Amino acid sequence: MAFQSPMPSREFLWDIFRRVDKDRSGYISADELQQALSNGTWNPFNPETVRLMIGMFDKQSRGVINFEDFGALWKYVTDWQNCFRSFDRDSSGNIDKAELKNALTAFGYRLSDSVTLTSAFRQYDTDQDGVITIHYEQFLTMVFGLKV
Template sequence: MNEELFRLVSGTWTPFNPVTVRSIISMFDREYKGGVNFAEFTGVWKYITDWQNIFRTYDRDNSGLIDKNELKQALTGFGYRLTDQFYEILIRKFDRQRRGQVAFDDFIQCCIVLQKLTDVFRRQDTDQDGWIQVSYEQYLSMVFSVI
């Protein structure tokens, strides 16, 4: 049911990444039942619509996919300052179709993961200088709290 719902909400009727579906559902599932009721669904609908507008803004060639340069423009617009090498890593990680570009649902997943990792990092970066020192186990705990 959830995947069909997300096909409708995406406006493309293409299969949504199941990981993205679970991530979004978990954000709006206030009763922790693994799904959303109608009231929660209205939040999901607005969330997806907002992401569609963002995606369309940065999908400059209207291909329905975001390439590395478009991803860089989007994330820079969100305040991230990352190297070109890191954008290559993001494309490899979130390009399920192996075309060197990221689809709409994978773009959402990329942004969700990046934001969660940033939040976890910032909690450790108490002096806000962009550097942290953590043990290996702390690092693993930070990463596994996100994935």
């Protein structure tokens, strides 16, 4: 699958990094990243999702990321955003049941309709009707939670 996006210029990333690094420490904390992120619903990202994102790229295990780490995080999130958009066929900003099934199939999962209600799916299927609608942050949370 070709979801990778080209890396933006160093100058572009530096400008973004400086705006996110509110305390000018040279590092971005989970709190600073959370304030900068938008999930398309005007609600802040879940703090745990942000901590997971920082943790994935925090090479020194300090709970913050430097500029180089930020570049890697930017690319990773942009690639997943492109992936999300490729499966959001109706451009609704949400992944419905059929779109999720297509995404799982593309990732190599061959699941029958009755098996698609995994624990991650059930978490969003509160009325247990087999239909969910999720936005980008929820999609990321599900992806980060997959044990492949």
